[in-house]
Amino acid sequence: MRPFGKTLAVLTAALAATTLGTGIADAGQDGGRAVLRYTEHGVPHIVAKDFAGLGYGYGFAAATDNVCELANIYLTVTAQRSKYFGPEGEGYPSLSEAGSNLHSDLFFQRINDSHVVDRLVAQPAPLGPRREVRDIVSGYVRGFNAYLARTGRAGISDPACRGADWVRPITEQDFYRHYYAIAITGGQGAITDGLFTAPPTTSATPAPGTADQLATRVRETLGGGGLGSNGIAIGADSTAAGKGSVLLGNPHYPWHAGRRFWQSQLTIPGRFDVAGASLLGMPFIQIGHTADAAWTHTVSTPITFGLFEVPLKPGDPTTYLVDGKAEKMTSRDVSVQVRQADGSLKPVRQTFWSTRYGPVIGDVAGIPVPWTAKSAYAVRDANATNLRGLNTWFELDQARSTADITRALSSTQGVPWVNTIATDRAGHALYSDVQVVPHVTDEQAKTCSTPLGQQTFPAEGLSILDGSKSSCGWGSDPGAVEPGIFAPSRLPQQQSRDYELNTNDSAWLANAATPITGYPRIAGDIGTERSPRTREALLSAEKGGFTTDSMKQLLFADHSLLADLTAADLAKLCASFPGGQAPSSTGPQPVGPACAALAKWDHTYSLDSRGSLLFHRFTVRLGGAARFTVPFDPKAPVTTPNTLNTADPGVQKAFGDALADLGKAGLAPDAPLRDGQAVTRNGERIPIHGGPGQLGILNVMTPLWDPSRGVVDIQHGSSYIQVVGFSGHACPDSSTVLTYSQSANPKSPYFSDQTKLYSRGQWVKDRFCEADILRSPALRVVVLR
Template sequence: MRTRLRRFVVMAVALLTATASLPAAAAQRQGRQEHPSHGGLSAVIRYTEYGIPHIVAKDYANLGFGTGWAQANDQVCTLADGFVTVRGERSRFFGPDAAPDGSLSSAAKNLSSDLYFRGVRETGTVEKLLAEPAPLGPSRQVKDLMRGWAAGYNAWLARNRITDPACQGAAWVRPVTAMDVAARNFALAGLGGQGRAVDGITAAQAPTTSTVTSTPGKQSTAAPDAKQTAEAARELFDTADMGSNAVAFSGATTENGRGLLLGNPHYPWQGGRRFWQMQQTIPGELNVAGGALLGSATISIGHNAHVAWSHTVATGVTLNLHQLTLDPADPTTYLVNGTPERMTKRTVTVDVKDGTPVTRTQWWTRYGPVVTSLGTQLPLPWTATTAYALNDPNAANLRASDTALGFSKAHSTADVLTALRHTQGLPWVNTIAADSGGHSLFTQSQVLPRITDELAQRCSTSLGKVTYPSAGVAILDGSRGDCALGSDPDAVQPGIFGPAKMPVLTDAPYAENSNDSAWLANADRPLTGYERVFGTIGTQRSTRTRGAVEDVTAMAAKGRLTVRDLQAQQFANRVPAGDLVADDAARACAALPGGTATGSGGKAVDVTEACAVLGSWDHTMNIDSRGALLFDRFWRKLTAAVPAAQLWKVPFSAADPVRTPNTLNSDAPGFTTALADTVTELRTAGIALDARLGANQFVVRGEQRIPVPGGTESLGVWNKVEPVWNPAAGGYTEVTTGSSYIQAVGWDGSRCPVARTLLTYSQSSNPNSPHYSDQTRLFSGERWVTSRFCEKDILSSPGLRVIRVGDHR
């Protein structure tokens, strides 16, 4: 049986290889004959351990077909839910007041999500982007991938029974089009721009009276407070639900002179921004493995035989605002250089479940849509004299798939840079890469509004003069034509920065990022000279960045690194905040008179045991660590109660950004209260102060509790997880976001890369799938999947299963 299976695989791959090797004219004839637009696509899918598909096809349309089929097999309900979103049909199926999962926009309710996405669809926004010639629009290869993906998804739906209870028998699970696939990519690109402002776009209505209202959710004619707006802007861009760590080591630090890459993206564990693992092969054309965001036909983070790359969410502010001066006689007319321009009115109607269709109006300007808020924190009132329009350059960016395809074909980090410069498609991430030649790369090459410091200085409104320096959010005078963003000569799109302005670091011993700005990608070679909109220079770094730089600096200094060192770093689970604070906290605790502290309710609490537990804790978030949970809960309460300026005895210094601030100020108001409240909280929940972390930080899959290692953002742990605190259920009982598709990649001189991977939440969200929690259990045990990239490794998989999928009619 095993011999017959291998023979089938070899024959299938040989057939695809032979087709791919046909002379161009013959291949075109065969393509027309076998793959008409109505169907006829096919691919071979080889499944290895943990349900990882290795998809082989003879061209991009067929590769897309196999990818769409295989994604549907694992994630049909999550995918279908996302397509309901981009079609603007959530209110129709789920009701207008329910909340979307947040994967494709920040909309608080289905109705606002639908009003936005229906408007996008009815105005042909995505169609127009698809019609743009490459590189401004998608290439033919990417269009073929999207077309094939839709056909593969539809073929799976037509031939399989859905077993996932999340959508079994649901009317909203329907076939999709290539336009739906492109619309999903459009939504992902706009997450940091229009997607962040959906509620503000769909709620914006021209004022009809001069009445000032301060009712929450209603428009106000009061001018926003500059200081409060700046603080809200900082919070808005500091509280994203995605982050990451990544480090590339050059050959100067490794055992064999070749590069190494460790990628650790922190993405949601549920919903439409999950990664899904695969290998894609077009013989002689493409061979790449890694993680794709659901609904995407390309690898987002991955490796091929020569180069590996990962992404981290960047600090670049992907939007800006234009403050409009309105015509006193008509608040839907604004002035530019004294000349009136009428806003464009979009009237959108949304069907509502068990109700009357809802019709709303949106207002658009030369700069973009009028908005009355960004998120829930930042109100932007539309008054009789002033309104705010949002500029989002990624609303004209459908190029990310071409960037990913360029990475997938790269032979070096130089090729990665070339792909970035040619496509300019990454909306909100940095890129970190290493190659088999020993090169390393960090670059913040993202699509950003072309806000130079000079432009901000010259054109900021009074509000913008506060928000731009503090948060990077430019608010420009929209009444002045000389305040237009302009163009860089090397930019593919007007109004964005060209590649020459991007922060780039090449061939440093290490290049690392943990979601702070580009400044300390390498602490010995700091990057400077970029515009404020990219991020800050010389400012305090996060605890996670500080810990990461300490770790990778020590690794680079040690030298002779291998993939095993990357694996050890991923699961070291060191708590930088613990190293800074725990021992001082234990000593201060032990010095409390009578061993008691007063809690927030005014009650004296015996904290003697807590002092001993903190003192003996190993400063890790390993699942066997005792004291980790106590410190975690204490640190959350302490940092919430004590302002950062009062927390440390030694303040931040730009001259020593990795080691400062330091030394806990245990005399700060709130220290003893946080300690007492933590002890009370754990005892009330019946949790021992020295409980093993894994007994109280876990996820439930089926009836099994799976312990989860790692820790929250403020602790600074590389292996970041953000769990939900539910003491009634035993502690942290779910993970909302954190370590997701992890890869440790190097090269040993053979044709096959040395790669270890891990998809923390597993391939499928279907509880009836065998791949619902298998890699989650690996994550719990800090074990890895050995990448099967080369043919010999795929064919030797003990779990090898081969299917040929097609859409022949």
């Protein structure tokens, strides 16, 4: 490793005359060197002469903040968790749904042994990484390794991995394996444990269950793994000034481990300039803006994998029949090293079986797809050959308009499982679900679905096709970059000068005035009930008159649409209980101050709101109770269903159970939210506003509830938040906040600073333009030589 120059001191007023090239000349001619200019809250503005330099700066800066989390990622994708931590544990849920370290290792070792990632990297663009992407990745790896060489394992300040022998220099292969794991998160990564199956020893066939039961199981299994988002694009006609645009980017991601966002700006003077955030370890901006366009992503509804049922040859459970001809399954024996109780290592082996469609799978969280003596199920993941997303985000990072964003999405076809919502300086608002979607048409589903698939496809969009017929394989479109996926022209897209939005429902009501229809069922449903959060977003967007300030206020109002629909009736129900005692699973509960709190409640999840904690526990306890007396009406999708069904015994008992929950946790029914929803960082309690999305709250916070203590942390919710406005000014008017802060290291000054800022309802000025960077009172420059 080359030696590093001294870290420059904090620059003061003398920097007023400094140009964008601050420190660049001093960094020498090596393209792998960069300059980091830090502003408030540790946000690095990375400047370099070329893409390798940008990657280098990003790798060094990201490792500075999160070396332990990154090392954990690379340990996972190289299948060595069991070697260092033993076979138990929960795996690493940021990269798969494996239920243990051992299953995680065997899952990733199977991928590594297949060399699929190596083959994809070796391909030319557009299927493989383009030249600039390869340069960024190469620089990133060298930057990460340079940081580690500088500190050494013993010098790492984060106690999570200080001195740990599992922290090591990385390779480009490690990076690409990490990205591949992200790409298949919605496919094989979501059903990992189902791959651990073996040829049957019995011919017993379990009952499949009812259609409703199957739909529920599919929803529970494929519920997004704690991922969600809001994206609201306001075009010129819905701004207060009647020109420009405003974008809200509000992903709801886990607050812990490797699905963290990390914020930065990447600049090559005169060539490349983009700011925003990316998932940790991705040296691109994935949600952000340039000088003239802004975009965000939301987790989309298409299920990016499908199942095939294949009939088996009698007496031979590893031979299946296609078009009446026998085909032998292939097998792969995978071995990983596992730490024993005495510290020694022993290999553990697993055999994985595959068909022409993909690997054989067993039951997945209650979805009955067993391998029996008569048939087996195989899974095909549409993202199993997708590294193209790296090219997608590289091109998005250069967009100057929504037209550029559309071209980037359509030419690369690499977005793995998200929608895109965008705006530009010209006042356009864009919704696009151009992503990787299995090519299963509605007609094919009708003719090729198995009896089980005839239930899961209409209900949830999960295809289960008849693998005995080669004609039932996934189709192809002429405009698709590879066989088996839909072309961009077949997927829902819409642009307007009004608004476009998505909050994890399907594309149907991206704009309530102009519903999108005509797309295949696998891309999402049409004419079905929208979530309370979608309805809240639509009602808010319809009001128009937006500015960047009003968009920030909208999000942090923490308003609950479900409370508007039900809280008044709930207060009346509370007051009607005989003797002031509500029924519950554990016996009558005194309502105490609950009725008055609900009657006076402002229907928000702001820190001082009283009644919000009780209402949250009530909705948790409702379960499958019939909540509304007015059902959903597709002709009034924004206002229905409504009216709480207070006569339902399940609703009444849910209220009593909610009172009991608060009592066990030591919380009064009228306690303010700040008393019952907080996180603790370095011994300091930080109250957290916002609430669960099912309550119709845009600013989602999903709390981790301990029955004896109440909320003890946040599982997932608002993470990197950006509001970007384009008006008459050359520089975008933008603000951000990273709710859990830049660093996972408790020793870092950027461990909880933005968490406290968020708690106070405050924002960080997005210093995108040169003058704003130089005016930062926290400006600190680091030259990487």
